[in-house]
Amino acid sequence: MSKTEGNEDSSNKEIVQCPECGSRRILRDYARGDTICGDCGIIISDLMIDSGPEWRAFTAEEKRDRSRVGSPMTYRMPDKGLSTTISRSDRDAYGRKLSPKRRAQIYRLRKWQVRTRVHSSIARNLAQAMPELNRIASQIGIPRDIRESAAVVYRKALEKGLVRGRSIESMVAAAVYLACRLHKIPRPLDEVESVARVNRKELAHCVRLILRGLDLKIPRPTATDFISRFANELSMSGESQKRALEVIEKASEMGITGGKDPTGLAAAALYIAGILAGERRAQREIAEVAHVTEVTIRNRYKEIVRKLKMDLEV
């Protein structure tokens, strides 16, 4: 049966209404070549199933040449809908039982068919996730190599099926966050949260999901990890940084670092170091870059001074 009757140009129809929610606010994402509903965000062009052939014939000759059997191609399926599916049944086309040897062969074929399909679904997900990752990464300004490992983390999570049921964006954000921690330049969760359109709870959930699912052994960020970044933002010298690190080391020897917010500790150490090195910074300034309050800096640094019996001739 020819599939070419009466459907010339059906694929050229302009989309004016969202098939999901009926909205008429239709947006075009030229960068990705998608047509998107302005209200529900669904990708319409990807969902439209064109019942006609994907080619057009202008002459009778072309029609004859191009006619063929099979469904039209659709980009909705990773294999463009052209694949043959190997059935699970253990009988052949005539209903006879297959020999054990043959059955094993079919089983192997089927396994690989399923596997390749999974792989392409991963590729499709990645195609969506990677631009997102780049966006988040460049907005909070993280270097290329960390992006790379964020991508690796995300891919692993994806392959483990951890992304299923969560939004791609939140998982990408979580991957970025974790990659930063892996590289010892942790960014606060809120910073990632502010550029990703994900609420904190969801983001934290995803982070834990990945941590548990991938068995990542990421050392918990310590105060020392924050020193250089904070010091740079405060334009404090290497001398101050060195002193701050010493302060932290002594403090942890005294066992007063456990359970405390490492950023608060780093902030307090920098405050003390600033005084010692003669480049004092106001608690407010430090609090700002460390994303903690002055009160926390005060509490920490009071405690350190008390426990270490330091003398700050101010």
Next chain:
DNA sequence: AAGACGAAAGTGGTTGA
């Protein structure tokens, strides 16, 4: 006047039943 201090009440996350 700016910065530092500390008390008190409030908030979000962890832990253990």
Next chain:
DNA sequence: TCAACAACTTTCGTCTT
């Protein structure tokens, strides 16, 4: 799942430089 808990924040009045 819920309540208790510790750490941290917010707010605000006071003190110091």
